[in-house]
Amino acid sequence: MTTIHSNQRPSNKYTPLVYEFEKISRNDVNIVGGKNASLGEMIRELGNEGVAVPPGFATTSQCYWEFLHYNNINERLEELIRDWQARKISLAETGRCARDLFLKAEWPKEAKETISSAYDSLSKKVGIVSVDVAVRSSATAEDFPEASFAGQQDTFLNISGKSALFQACQRCYASLFTDRAISYRQTRGFDQLKVALSIGVQQMVRSDLSGSGVMFSIDTESGFEKIVLINAAWGLGENVVQGAVNPDEYQISKPFLNETGLIPIIEKRLGGKERKMVYSEGESATRNVPTSRSEQDVLVLDDVEIIQLGRWACTVERHYGYPVDMEWAKDGITNQLFIVLARPETVHSVRRVGEFHEYSVKAKGKTLATGCSVGNAAVAGRVCMIGSPTDIDTFIEGSILVTETTDPDWVPIMKKALAIVTDHGGRTSHAAIVSRELGITAVVGTSNATYVLHTGKDITVSCAEGETGYVYEGIADITSESIDVSKLPATSTRVMLNLADPSAANRWWRLPCDGIGLARMEFVWNNHVRIHPMALLHPDRITDEATQQKINKLTTGYEDKSQYFVDKLALGLARLCALVYPKPAIIRLSDFKTNEYANLIGGSSFEPKEENPMIGWRGASRYYSSAYKDGFSLECRAIKRLRYEIGFMNAVVMVPFCRTIQEAIKVQNELSRHGLRRGADDLQIYVMCEIPSNVILAQEFANHFDGFSIGSNDLTQLVLGIDRDSGELSSLFSEKDDAVKWMIAEAIAKAHKAKRKIGLCGQAPSNDPSFASFLVKCGIDSISVTPSSFIAVKLNIADAEHENRETLFRM
Template identity: 35%
Template sequence: PVQKMIQSLLSGIIFTCDPVTGEKNKIVVDVIYGLGDLIVQGEVTPDHYLIDKSDFAIIRKIPSVQKVQLAKVNDRTIKTEVPRSKQNKPKITDKEAVKLAKMAQKLHQHYFFPQDIEFCLDKKRKIFIVQTRPVTTLKESKENSWEIKQMEKVENEIEEKKEILSGQPASPGIGWGPVVLINSKKEIRKVKTGDILVTSMTTPDFVPAMKKVSAIVTDKGGLTSHAAIVSRELGVPCIVGTINATKILKNDFVITVDGTHGKIYKGGLKTKTKIIDPIFSSETEKVSGNIKIATKLYVNLADHSLADSTAGKNVDGVGLLRAEFMMAEIGEHPKKVIKEKRQKEYIDKLAERMGIFCRAFGNRPVVYRASDFKTNEYQSLKDGDLYEPQESNPMLGFRGAYRYIVDEKVFSLELEAIKKVRNKMGLKNLWLMIPFVRTPGELLQVKKIVTSEGLIRSNSFKLWMMVEIPSNVILLEEFLKVGIDGVSIGSNDLTMLIMGTDRDNNEVASVFDERNPAVLWALEKTIKIC
């Protein structure tokens, strides 16, 4: 039989396993407007659905804005603008996504192997399967011998190159490509896939650009700076604290970044643009089975694209879910949202992102750390400079618990999102943690706000506090009397404040040491009291 050519209203791809993690209990559905070429080429970001095979529940749904499509106009297939009324809307309904997943599962069962399926919908929204083939990217072995050989080959190639700059190695791996200099958040649209992002220092609103690049280089910062922490989580090679990279490196100048050793070389490589050092990326994969230990192992998370793969590892939950990354993705200052009376929209977006983590981890706890943006970081959000004061030292300024007391309406947005996840989505594994609490009195005031919003401590809802200020350690017993269920040690800020060392200042980076006896005393005291 010959299938007729379909005039596609929508097109997409289905995988009957997760092509990234290899998990065979998941189905992935991606869909765009128009013909499917643009999704295959990666030119358009599709709406993304992750569906559980066991009950066909939608685990994750990530809509995207699509401005162009490939469509037939008269007798030609050309790129056309998606009508503005449709650009921000979901392309298919949840019911259609589940229907596609069920069709895909039948194909999987028929061929006895995970399938890579292409489909389209016509103007009547009738579904057509236009191709199915085995998924070819699944790895049966987790030994990264190929990656090791690639790394060795690249390191040999680097030996012949000229070193032009160095800094602190912040995230391991090697990446190469053309330099793109970014001076502010307004310029991040210039960043393209495969570029080397060079900037003075990153802020949370840089994250979408950081996901695209082959490597990141900054003038400022240490191993606990935003650029370093995020790069490690995203698996992007990174060097921080070069001092003058933005002055030495020029736009479109091709360089190679060795994030493992903190060195930058002139020119590119003959291999792919990014290699994550297998010594760092797969060490934990060498252990087979689940090792039972007496201590519960919680992870820090921020990027929702890592939720499912991380939940599949031998961990007991999320000990710190960063609010700042989710709020940066939303992109607007909360006060702007409140002023324009769009609170529900903001709460829905925040709750949707929280829900991704909670679903992935099932019954295991997900501890959401409430927002701890500093004023300079809030300023980087859309219209943020209209609502934030100028501070000489934001690290010690208007942040943490004190903000919740002064800006209760902003904190309420987060609490409403938590309630929606727990009460409407039915995900009772979401807990709350309060950061940067200076005094027991502050903790008491914040606790009253949380309680007034209907979030009461119980067996299924725990309230934690960050221990990251010397007063938290010295007065810990007084903080505990206020009534909390646990603490999380924020060693970065705690070390900074005990040692009197700005952790974002590369001039004193060598002084910053979590192993200093004063810091170790604070850790020991906290553990013994709790």
């Protein structure tokens, strides 16, 4: 018998056929493959740090080669691969014939005895006769940071007894030559006949009686490094790994994981979990069964378990020195969590950090429509015209959405669009704002897109040519140039981000911004909460049965409906704060207008009808009003949770549309009453500078606030007396008007005289380099822009600061 039960290490002269996990490490990939080497590494090095890994053993590459030699498989495999590469036989035939060679083979005597002995030892160690095991394939060329081989070979669960074990082992060997595995090796340049297969035999975690899933030490979509991402479903983990179910999703902020008293969970999303994989007593060792309604309606993991897994992810990542992809399982008998697999994350680890792109459009077709450009990209594709969000099922993902206008109900469709073109709207319209947040190219306010375009038409949408966006006929020649943001010039003026959609925030983490200058709370409501806060506090005032049903469905699992609002809002804001932590994130309190509040679920029962909501009951005036201050208390509770329970003390509160000094005092009193007192625990409170009175009395407002943020859209509207949504007056609406610029310059001067910070969060600096230069000359402290405008504004500011220095030098 050649099973190793001591501290003996693999020898160059002779490699044993089997190693227990604790006798191998990540240096043994060539002997036991990436998966098994990693399991051994974690047991040896991380067990003392609390990371739990089920025991087991691994067959070695030597065992594989002896199996091939004993059955004379080598020459036949070489012939099959040679014929396939010469295109004499198909990939399917190659794979089928190769697998048959393994499945019809016999075990060498020594290999069979050695594996049998190792299985007996494992059963004795865990105190279970014929212990149930997972039998996993582990190729010796897999799980490198640049090539994971994930999913290329097979895994078999709930294997009990030696006969079933040997059958599973042979099927693992055969899976080295699945069609996808052969093709993957060919594409990656691996020699088909020099890759051996190790088999990991690991005690089963009884997650069939509980749950399991996958975990990444970074965000899988963006590569954002400050979070841990966990997916979870009921039953054995294969359904999650294979994408067969819609799992729960959790995100944890890494910086606070080891701070006592904090629960840094920034996302808890309930998945459908329609089925689960459990043990089977029939021919198949496992089977899928439907989950119950109660299982579908609750999260698989509680907060303590989420935090524990998050800490383990950080421990494993820190030990390995690179992002890690893990599988975990919870035992339904002991309620203990385990890591059952760990391998390098292979998508973002090979991407170049900091690359962004600039676009140019050539060979353009006829101009079909023009409007306001959103972003700086250009795309080409096929039109899918939709008239209503109720037609979402007819939208073809990856098409160009063409419609009259959008509102929050359109966001699910917008997220699937390659680009967006609308008849109506300007740079501050819903379509423009959401498109910027999602990083989607859009041309808004064309007036005629739905008239000149139709479903199925090929077009090019270009926002790469300045303020005007163009819709061209046909597929143009689009080229792009990458920019390394790490080489952007440093500026004294801070450049911050305008953000709202938590689900889109992570994609911008590589931008070297100075924080978030404007986080729009009301957009988080639309995407994550959806219910009017007063409807949760006073459900007795909701008389419409359909509305009651919507509220009940969204708040499933919440005995206290108001806690639903607090949780959802706090988590949404947390995802924004996490992007820039420890830099400041300025969160603007709710700034819906009454008609927008009314459109929230249950909102119509609590909102008055106003002739001009734009300058009606909005912003600060609501927070102390008897008609809304109960709802405002939920906003305060969410921010308290954000700061004190989750840990984001970088959150700054900002009050919008504060008309008078008396109103400022009333709002501060309400905030203090709910535990958000200015100065306590370094809490800063800012005010929007968007009303002429904010400028005229800036020094008085400075006595009650720590800083100002100029809202140039509303300020322009009120200085010039123009409804910013008016199409007839759109040509007159300009932040560059002398009266508006005078107001901005005056606000900056007065803020500095009062020793207060002041920034601007409007779109003008993004659209016009001269406006950025004007702000720099005025001495503004920060400019906050949409992510798609960040690079252009950063360069504009650097040029303006350089010009200012040159001017001062000449003087």
